[in-house]
Amino acid sequence: MVALVAIVAVLLIVISAVQTLKIAELWAINKGKVIYEVTQKQNKVQALLMLVFLVAYFAFFAWQVWKWGDLMLPVSASEHGVVTDRLLNITYAFIIPVFVITHIFLFWFAYKYAYNPNRKATFFSHSNKLELVWTIIPSIALTVLILFGLSSWNEIMTPVDSEKEHVLIEVQAQQFSWSARYAGADGKLGRAGVEFIEGVNAMGVDIKDKNSKDDKIVRGEIHLPVGIPVQFVFRSIDVIHSAYMPHFRAQMNCVPGVKTQFNFVPTITTEEMKKITNNEDFNYILLCNKICGAAHYNMQMDIIVESKEDYEKWLAEQKQFAEN
Template identity: 40%
Template structure:
């Protein structure tokens, strides 16, 4: 009943609108005036001015008041450089945006139709064309050149002492693997992936014995970190907004991104005043139903804390002793030692033996 009433109301409004329109157009026909200098021409010209003022007003107001809301704090070494490039570009394009729009919206008012006036016949001026070919070219060159230098530095080869973290995307989560004490990630093979060994770690490679996996990314502040990124089903993309970091995860083609975090999680908690602040990694390449929920937490620790945390991690083999069977016979002893199984069985908790290797 209610729907029916609403429907009838809408219909009534539409009919009234139609009648108004019909009357308006009939009056128009009756008047038969086809004068270009009409009120409409004035109204339209004035509306452009109004749009210019209100539009810019709203833009400046919102941009100023909400500045902290739409700018993310930055926490990596290359971040401030990217940000400063961003704001330089914003400044230059902003000036172009404002100037061109002032002209675009003021000209309608200045040069609206006047039957006593002729437009200025001005078909060509090569000097002007030259001017606005060269000026944008030069300005853009400067911007792009600084971009090029930043890009080359950011994508340069990672330093040899970078902390290596492997991040693997799959529908719809991330997994993290560390190389362990030897600093080398073991080989993997997608054919030996199973429910536990979700990385497909290849245990015939001795480098894999001390690899350990975690639920979140833990990295040290002030040290270069190398993310080795891959995917095992479809495309994903690692996006860590606070580190100004993004790189696609591609099945069959490992990618990487290195950076140096400059603020620990607790630094950021202080800076933002948010006690629960956590660095996050999000997926930015459409990957299916759960695309919007692929979150990975990142924790940045002080270097000393990090060392402590790193040493306390148990290797994958230690946690899943069954996989020892996959280690070739000749390596099994080594594997038991490197993975920390032997220590545990001896009843000692001293993992530092591993560092001898």
């Protein structure tokens, strides 16, 4: 019944719209107009709207920055993140002026050069000089961005020197949870693979490998020491996941059959970050950022950054793999 009423209502609306349009067109024809031509009056209105839109668009942009600026991620909690944030700001300093200036030209010209029957458009079909200018200027700006970007990228992606003091953690993803394994005192992760998964050994660690014995498996949260490089190794046992740690400007996919890696140096402890963000409940998180199934939207693990002493104390409390 509701559907029938809805159909009738839609039909009536369409019919009345058709009739209205028809009457409007007959009216215009009666007044001797070629009805599909854009009239002078309409053209002026559209030209004016170009200006209105330009202002409104910029106002909307500014309003968003003002309104939502505070919701953005806080200052980077990793060493390389400070560099990428600076690179991001440099990129902004380049693209926002480009965005603003080109939009001003676009909509201002549209407004200014609206049709006027008493004026002729200028036949201006090319200018090598102009075209050279706006090929070369972007090229120079891009060269700067590319060089800066590539040097940051190389630094970020270079694995931690294994001779240096560092923490080695393997993070394993599966639908829809995370587990982690610390290398333990020998600094080496034992062999692992899906073929070893059985019962409590959910990460599939090879019991026979001597490097596995002191490995420590944790779930729910991982702890990181501040100021010490952390080398992550990522695995997945089912589909592709992505380990995303936005506060550390860190992300790497977890791919079944492939070991991936990422490293960073945490610089701000959880306690300090609570003060910076003015939020008592603040917590660093690791979340899944690659579509992985129905509960993709809720696949997370907490990260606690603390002093080296606290970290070592926490790690000592965790059971070794051999004890299980």
